[in-house]
Amino acid sequence: xxxxxxxxxxxxxxxxxxITLTGCGHQSTANGEKTKxxxxxxxxxxxxxxxxxxxxxxxxxEGMKAWGKEHGLSKGVHGYNYAQSTSNSDFAPNINKxxxxxxxxxxxxxxxxQQTVSDAAQANPKTNFAIVDAVVPNRKNxxxxxxxxxxxxxxxxxxxxxxxxxxxxGFIGGQKSAxxxxxxxxxxxxxxxxxxxxxxxxxxxxxxxxxxxxxxLATAMYNNQEDVIMTAAGGTGNGVFTAAKNLAKxxxxxxxxxxxxxxxxxxxxxxxxxxxxxxxxxxxSAVEDLxxxxxKDQFPGGEVLKYNLKNHGVDISxxxxxxxxxxxxxxxxxxxxxxxTKVSDTVK
Amino acid sequence: xxTARLWNIWIPTFAILAGLLIGAxxxxxxxxxxxxxxxxxxxxxxxxxxxWGATLSDMTPLIFTALGFSIADSAGFFNIGxxxxxxxxxxxxxxxxxxxxxxPGWLLIPGALLMGGVAGALLSGLAGVLRAYxxxxxxxxxxxxxxxxxxxxxxxxxxxxxxxxxxxSKTIPAAARLRTPFLEQLTRxxxxxxxxxxxLAAAIIIFIVMRFSRIGFEIRAVGLNPTGAAxxxxxxxxxxxxxxxxxxxxxxLGGAINGLGNYENITVSSxxxxxxxxxMAVSLLAGGNxxxxxxxxxxxxxxxxxxxxxxxxxxTPPEIVNVIIPTIIFFVxxxxxxxxxxxxxxxxxxxxxxxxxxxxxxxxxxEVD
Numbered sequence: 001x002x003x004x005x006x007x008x009x010x011x012x013x014x015x016x017x018x019i020t021l022t023g024c025g026h027q028s029t030a031n032g033e034k035t036k037x038x039x040x041x042x043x044x045x046x047x048x049x050x051x052x053x054x055x056x057x058x059x060x061x062e063g064m065k066a067w068g069k070e071h072g073l074s075k076g077v078h079g080y081n082y083a084q085s086t087s088n089s090d091f092a093p094n095i096n097k098x099x100x101x102x103x104x105x106x107x108x109x110x111x112x113x114q115q116t117v118s119d120a121a122q123a124n125p126k127t128n129f130a131i132v133d134a135v136v137p138n139r140k141n142x143x144x145x146x147x148x149x150x151x152x153x154x155x156x157x158x159x160x161x162x163x164x165x166x167x168x169x170g171f172i173g174g175q176k177s178a179x180x181x182x183x184x185x186x187x188x189x190x191x192x193x194x195x196x197x198x199x200x201x202x203x204x205x206x207x208x209x210x211x212x213x214x215x216x217l218a219t220a221m222y223n224n225q226e227d228v229i230m231t232a233a234g235g236t237g238n239g240v241f242t243a244a245k246n247l248a249k250x251x252x253x254x255x256x257x258x259x260x261x262x263x264x265x266x267x268x269x270x271x272x273x274x275x276x277x278x279x280x281x282x283x284x285s286a287v288e289d290l291x292x293x294x295x296k297d298q299f300p301g302g303e304v305l306k307y308n309l310k311n312h313g314v315d316i317s318x319x320x321x322x323x324x325x326x327x328x329x330x331x332x333x334x335x336x337x338x339x340x341t342k343v344s345d346t347v348k
Numbered sequence: 349x350x351t352a353r354l355w356n357i358w359i360p361t362f363a364i365l366a367g368l369l370i371g372a373x374x375x376x377x378x379x380x381x382x383x384x385x386x387x388x389x390x391x392x393x394x395x396x397x398x399x400w401g402a403t404l405s406d407m408t409p410l411i412f413t414a415l416g417f418s419i420a421d422s423a424g425f426f427n428i429g430x431x432x433x434x435x436x437x438x439x440x441x442x443x444x445x446x447x448x449x450x451x452p453g454w455l456l457i458p459g460a461l462l463m464g465g466v467a468g469a470l471l472s473g474l475a476g477v478l479r480a481y482x483x484x485x486x487x488x489x490x491x492x493x494x495x496x497x498x499x500x501x502x503x504x505x506x507x508x509x510x511x512x513x514x515x516x517s518k519t520i521p522a523a524a525r526l527r528t529p530f531l532e533q534l535t536r537x538x539x540x541x542x543x544x545x546x547x548l549a550a551a552i553i554i555f556i557v558m559r560f561s562r563i564g565f566e567i568r569a570v571g572l573n574p575t576g577a578a579x580x581x582x583x584x585x586x587x588x589x590x591x592x593x594x595x596x597x598x599x600x601l602g603g604a605i606n607g608l609g610n611y612e613n614i615t616v617s618s619x620x621x622x623x624x625x626x627x628m629a630v631s632l633l634a635g636g637n638x639x640x641x642x643x644x645x646x647x648x649x650x651x652x653x654x655x656x657x658x659x660x661x662x663x664t665p666p667e668i669v670n671v672i673i674p675t676i677i678f679f680v681x682x683x684x685x686x687x688x689x690x691x692x693x694x695x696x697x698x699x700x701x702x703x704x705x706x707x708x709x710x711x712x713x714x715e716v717d
Contacts, residue, residue, distance in 0.1 A: 043660075048618065050667070076663045083656060084666035087622040089409075089610065092539045093402040093653050097392060097660040111515050115613050118519075123537040134514070175618045176506070177515040206499070208618055 039073060040295040043081045043103040044287065045094045047110025049208065051082055055234040055260045056283045060109045060132065063284025067291045077101050080291075091116040099124050105294040107132065107287055111179060117142060128299045130290050132283055133179050141301040145286045148308040149179075150186030150345040151336050152279040153230070155309075155316045156257050157190020158332045159277050160228045161198055162325045163255060170201045170226040172217055172240055174208035174233035182345045183232035183259070183279070189343055190332070201226055205236045214239025222247050222254050228276060230257040241266045244274040255320065262317040273320055277329075280315040282307065310337045359690065363683040367676030374672055380664045392657020393650040399657075401531075401538025405610060406649035409434065411547035411641055412602025413627025415554050416595040418636040420472075420486075422558060423591035424571040425479065429490030430599040431624025432497030433471050437464035437600025438607040438621070439501045442517060442614045443509065445524035453523035460524055461546075461604050468600015469593040471497060476592025480585040486592070494620055502616050509614065516615040526609035541609030548642070550598065555638040567591045599624065633681060651676060 044060055051061040064080050073079030081103070083094040091113050098106050099120065106127060108117040111134035121129045121139040128141055135144040160169050171187055173180045188200050201221060205213040214236040218229055222243065229244070231237035237259055244256045249269060256267055258278030267275030286307055293299050307313020316333070318326055335341040372382035393403050413430045420427035441464035445456060471493055478484035509517035526541035534540075558564035569577040570587045578584055602623060607614060630648050634640030655673045659666040679686075 074663075077661055081660065081663070082666075083660050084670075086652075086670065087619075088615075088617070089406060089606075089622065090652070090656060092610070093406065093656050094660070096398060096402060096538060097657050100398065101661050112615050112617075114516055114615075115519060115611060119612075120537070123532070134516075175616065176502070177616050178510070179515070 039071070039078060040105070040291070041073075041077065041079060041081075041103045042067070042105045042107070042287075042291045042294070043083060043098045043101075044107035044109055045083045045091060045098070045113060046085050047108075047112045048085055048087065049234065050084060053208075053235055054238065054263075054266070055208070056132070056281060057109055059261055059281065059283040060107065060287050061284075063282075063287035064107075064291065066284065067288040070288075071295070077103075088112060092120070095120045099127055104128060105130065105291060105299065107290070109283070110134075111177075128294050128301060130287075132286065135304050139302065141299075143290055143300045143302075144304045145283075145290065146304060146306055147281050147283070147286075147314055148182070148306060148343075148345065149232075149279065149281055149314055150182040150189075150343045151309045152281070152314040152316050153183045153186030153232070154190035154193070154336065154341070154343045155329050155332055156230055156277055156279050157187040157192075158194055159190075159316070159321055159325055159329050160187070160230065160255075160257065161191045161194035162328060163276060163321070164198060164228050165253070166225045166227045167195070167197060168199045168201065168224070168226045170203065170218075170221040170229040172214060172221075172229055172231050172233050172237070173202070173204045174236050175206060176204045180204075180232050181347050183230070185345055185347045186343050187230050188347070193332075193341075205233055208234030208236055210236050211239030211242065215243045218243035218256075219247070222252065227253060228255040228257065230259075230279075232259045232279075234260075237263075238266065241274065245269040248272060248274050258317075258319075262319070264317065264319045267319070275319045277319045277321050278317045280317055282313050282315065286313060309333055355687070355690075359687050360680065360683050363679045363686055364676065366686075367679030370679070371672035371675050374675065375664070375668065378668055380662070380668060384662060385658045385664055385669075388657050388661045389651075389654035391654075392660075393654030396536075397534070398536040398538050399653065401535030401540035403646070403649050403653045404544050405539040405541060406653050407645040408541070408543045408547045408609065409602040409606040409623040410627050410630050410645040410648060411551055412605065413599045413623050414630035414634065414641045414645060415550060415638055416468075416472075416598035416602065417628045417631040418634070418638060418641065419554065419558070419567065419591055419598065420595035421631065421636050422571045423567045423587060424574065425486045425588070425592060425595075427472060427475070427490055427592065427595045427599075428487055428628070429472055429475060429493050429497075429596065429624075430602075430627055431620035431622075432490070432494035433468035433596040433599035434603030434606065434621050434624050434627075435497050435501050435617070436471050437468040437603030438611075439504060439603075439614055440464045440467035440600070441604030442520055442607045443504075445520040445608065446509065446518060449521035449523070451523070456521070456524045457526070457608065460608060461601060464604025464607070465597040465601040468603065469597040472596025472599070473589060473593035476589040479592070480588040494624075498617070498620055501614075505614055505616050510616075517613045519613050520608060524608055525612060526605065527612075539610045541605070543605035543609035546601075546605060550601070551638050551642055554598075558638060563587075563590065599627070602627070629677070629681070633677075647680065648677070 046057045049057045051057050068080040106129050108131045114134040117129050117131045118136045121142045130143045132145050136142040191198050203217050218240040231240050240256050244254045247254050255276035256274050257276050260281045263278045264275045267273045375382040416430050441460040444460040444463040475486050475489040478489050479486045526543045566582050566587045570584050574584050630644045634644040651673045655669045658669045
């Protein structure tokens with residue numbers, strides 16, 4: 001009972017402080033009202049990873065920062081901002097707090113936020129919402145941004161098939177999910193389009209934040225004569241780069257294919273670079289694009305936007321590809337854009 | 349006695365203030381305004397009805413997982429499995445709700461909650477059986493079962509519940525919702541649900557069960573001294589299994605209420621739900637007392653919900669907030685250390701100043717300890 005008393009006292013103290021402080025809090029929240037309220041404000045909610053995840057949260061935030069810079073805005077309630085979620089239970093409070101802080105357009109980065117965005121959009125019809133990697137149906141104020149990453153992965157597969165010496169290649173995914181499956185499907189299809197005899201070894205680390213697992217998986221795969229590994233594993237992919245660099249320093253010829261951003265700089269080591277190419281998922285330019293459209297009052301609410309090779313929503317970087325391979329990749333890219341090649345987004 | 353009570357209020361307050369002070373210090377070092385940030389933190393947690401809704405909604409599953417942990421703890425077992433138990437409870441409840449969407453709400457909600465609780469109980473009961481009959485260390489078995497739960501649930505969500513290659517299930521039918529339009533209007537669209545009242549009721553029920561019922565007595569007896577309990581004629585194997593199952597039932601219920609009240613669907617998750625681990629911290633903070641869990645959970649959720657506001661209304665990065673909040677919790681958590689230090693200080697001083705009072709202080713000391 002004493003312990004209970006002690007903790008109740010703790011809580012009472014907190015609430016007491018809360019009440020007294022909120023009572024006099026009005027002056028201090030108004031500390032930025034010099035800026036005019038006509039500017040458009042945007043904010044994003046991360047899906048659990050930070051904005052420095054070297055993957056799509058980071059890409060989204062970079063896009064938002066670029067947008068802010070373009071319009072001379074600064075980070076904060078009168079410009080652009082991000083709310084980090086440490087767990088799924090932070091989604092709804094984060095969105096509600098952004099709404100209360102009057103951000104006009106709110107981005108949910110990642111399929112995990114689908115339900116929360118849908119609910120919030122229904123309750124706040126005047127705010128624009130966007131969801132990345134998922135579709136929110138029947139909401140006129142939600143734009144759903146999906147990425148046809150199977151297309152860029154197909155190109156990575158083509159590049160891989162043309163670069164492998166051992167005819168054994170690997171794929172390391174983060175969490176097994178529909179979004180990551182599009183990478184796997186496109187990659188496998190691309191490899192087999194060039195040479196059906198190449199063996200594709202698919203492994204999942206089960207996490208987007210386990211570089212140690214990525215490293216041990218990759219080391220095992222490289223030792224198994226697989227000389228190119230494609231990653232679609234967020235932070236886990238960093239471990240694949242570490243493994244490749246360690247082996248490359250010992251003189252072994254191995255490659256990594258980066259994901260989401262151009263990961264050329266992550267593959268650099270003294271004496272070379274292990275990045276063969278990177279599949280680029282331009283979440284950042286989608287964020288920038290949608291923010292701009294929202295600013296001009298042309299927000300595509302209710303629409304499902306498909307970002308693909310044609311509209312540069314996804315792409316592939318040249319990095320370590322030879323001129324000859326790059327040429328063939330470009331040809332394959334043209335074929336997809338013109339519709340001659342159709343890439344499936346599901347694993348067969 | 350009176351002094352002891354006073355100290356019981358003063359020490360946690362002191363602990364919180366010390367935590368806030370260190371937090372402020374961190375903010376000053378990195379060039380952010382601590383006064384503004386603390387104001388927005390308190391406003392974010394308790395500033396208006398929507399914030400209250402979010403805070404109470406956030407503490408709801410914590411109460412359940414903390415209660416679950418405290419029961420196993422009273423029996424002397426460290427049930428680390430509440431994240432996994434909450435996750436299977438969440439799955440079972442959402443699954444039941446989706447599969448029986450034609451049922452009326454008065455059947456659907458209890459059915460789904462029961463399924464969630466039972467799923468959690470089965471998982472923890474397994475660890476209980478292993479402990480009772482094979483002496484398997486429950487810490488190891490529950491940790492490992494957490495991973496089993498995570499990957500099995502992800503597999504089932506993907507293969508059974510997900511709609512066309514997505515990573516999330518359909519939304520539960522309206523009849524199964526624990527949030528109602530009334531509550532949403534009242535709390536201006538927070539995720540506050542009727543689950544909160546269930547959590548309050550659960551805390552009171554568990555308090556009564558542990559204090560006054562036979563099973564509560566048996567659990568505590570086994571926890572204090574398993575051999576002694578056996579001499580009292582208590583079947584310790586049965587008590588181990590029962591306490592673990594009850595513990596898992598509550599964690600599963602927490603997950604179920606989280607699913608029906610907060611998320612209204614289930615997604616593929618890359619990590620175990622945080623309500624499990626935070627629930628353990630809440631329970632330890634409350635010293636395992638079912639009623640003490642309520643304010644401890646409020647403290648936890650208030651800090652986490654309020655903390656979100658700090659970075660939303662200013663340009664303080666969330667990373668700084670994520671350093672400050674645990675700092676405060678750390679100080680609250682170590683209030684026993686503060687108590688210990690203060691006691692010794694006072695005792696020594698009094699003994700030196702007024703030898704006559706020393707005897708009295710010794711009683712006070714024992715009282716506090």
